[in-house]
Amino acid sequence: MSVPKDAGWKDVPKAGRILEPGSAAKYETGGWRTYRPVHIPENCINCLFCWIYCPDQAILVEDGKFKGIDYAYCKGCGICATECPGKRGNKALKMILDEEA
Amino acid sequence: MATLKELSNKEILISSGHRACAGCGFPIIIKQALLAAENPVVVACATGCMEVCTTIYPYTAWKVPFIHNAFENSASTLSGVEAAYKSLSRQGKLDKKIDFIAFGGDGGTYDIGFQALSGAMERGHNMLYICYDNQAYMNTGIQRSSATPRGANTTTSPAGTESYGKKQYRKDLSAVMVAHEIPYVAQASPSNWNDLVTKVKKALAVEGPAFMNIIQPCVLGWKYPSDQSIELAKLAVDTCFWPLYEVEEGEYKLTYRPKEKKPVEDWLKRQGRFRHLFKPENAEILKEIQEDIDTRWARLLAKCGEEA
């Protein structure tokens, strides 16, 4: 259950209980970003290090393969790019200034 | 041993949209730990960064049942949850296998929550307590805890003209938990995800209490660029500041041995909190820190039956 902004005290669950699991996904943190990771598919070996190390679940994976970056949540920390082994030393993720994207 | 491909088919039980700093280590720990669970999990969490960043009303990042009670009592709170589970299961009111994980930071675990933790472990509740150890009271603004390493500059152990930072070595809480003679104790690091996931699986599988101490780099508290959290966790492991080992029914086992034991300076110099240690007048302190690590590492190798 969502909590409408205009709800009164009688309308919301007791004690601040949050009844909707994972509702934080409604709060987008992408606006925090200064740099953004961009994916270079030809260098990607689908090791999924970016996925396991992303603190924000912003790396999307489908069928065991890199699928994309969820910029709605990516805070631009850069862990994915730093941890990316790439192919023969060429990284599959690099950080660029967000405004240049 | 699960592959990342296999793990990536599982649902991640912490959502996006939490308010942890960019590059924060604990969301990675939560993700990896919950990916290890085979059964439904109920989580209790101490007050601290993890709790405040993941449950800002009306939003929660948790996709599992979650309770926060106070700072010092995630272990005792979860004791009560687990006792309820036992009672209701015994009475036939509940028929489901559920696992229980308590999280606490180092402040909530080594310090203020130490008594509650010790009590819960001694009583033998079937639960896993995970300390996400970022080595200071980060949520209140980087004050020293008993987990803070010697020499670290924190806001209550500042380096100054008369001080090189924290005077004391960190408390070896993992050893203290081993002394509780519980079925499973382990140290882990999010950099070594496979080791971490394997250990959580083992910890959840044992009957009775388990304790895991997981190092958690903190961008703000350790003072490093946000992309380096995993690198710094790895360096803590490879310098043997944070050895990866487990103690199953009293038996020590080293689960990862660095190919080359790196000097602790490699880890320290990457962090702003230790910058002052590299001034000439603190050379002796650096030496002592290295000696301390060497001594502890040698002692651990002996316990694990490893060659020195």
Add this chain to the structure above:
Amino acid sequence: MSIRVGKTGNEAVAEAMRQINPDVVAAYPITPQTEIVQIFSSFVANGKVDTEFVTVESEHSAMSATVGAASAGARSMTATSANGLAFMWEIVYIAAGMRLPIVMPVVNRALSGPLNIHCDHSDTMGARDSGWIQLFSENAQEAYDNAVQAPRIAENPDVKLPVMVTMDGFIISHAMEVMEILEDEKVREFIGKYVPENPLLDVDNPVTLGPVDLQDWNFEHKRQQAEAMRNAKPVILDVASEYAKLTGRKYGLFEEYKLDDADIAIVVLGSTAGTAKVAVNALRAKGVRAGMLKMRVFRPFPAEEIADALKHVKAVAVMDRSDSFNAVGGPVFVDVRSALYDVDNGPKIVNYIYGIGGRDVTPDHVKTVYADLAKIAETGQVENPLTYLGIRE
């Protein structure tokens, strides 16, 4: 049919706990509550209850584990006294704020320091604004009756607040009385099946409990809590009236003893009410129109009802078994006087602080209070708004 038994207050409350058969009890020993924990442990050891008994390492963990168990979906209880309650303090507030229907017998004892193990009300009075319902008991019978009624009050959907059932340390907890208890089935039928709200163990409907609740919503949740305490008043009366049908023993928010036509009256809580009744009877025999109001429900505070019950009295003395060290008077006095503020030409009201650290209070002490009241009633003048009764001057 009730069963007549001889029991101490602690035994009576432990018996009530056995009959309630909570899913979880987490408790820690402290004088004078210890016997409750011991007796209940023997019930667990002998299979008399289904309870999972958590032998925590402190009262702080007792309340923490009880909060955990109640949040999980279990009917949960603990018990304590004095410093134990103080050690729980932070979590006492959290239990109420999380709206958990926990029941906790508290055996009243003086708070340290200096250390004292005997009765006064400083422990529970300190927790009067913690959001718990507080039921005071005059004797073992009332402690038992309050304990049996407590889960029904706590668990009412309009209330969902924790309840403290108090009794005076040693005076009630350790004194043997002839009393009546109900059959087990009657108690179980009376309290009914426990239906938890948003339990953690419902893993198919994951709930987050105890979140960070900042400026934008915390006020609303506290407003709900305030409303729950208001709702508790009629619920307490409904439960009492149902209980009266079962036992013949009638309970209200307070007991009025010869108050209808009284000129002078005292307000008192706990075992001293029994002492005061002796004094009232003696004075009545001499033609003095003395009366008494014995509070049962201190939280929610029955302000309007008290004002109504005392409005015709000329002089009232509030007897506090604790001091609030506010340099004005005890906590009961402050609340009662506030309740009487809107009464036109209401009674003169004075405060007596007595029985601190277990200091004995006798009918003669109470008679001196009535003598003072008689003088105030006659002259309309208050010379001593606050008296320390039974002190070495």
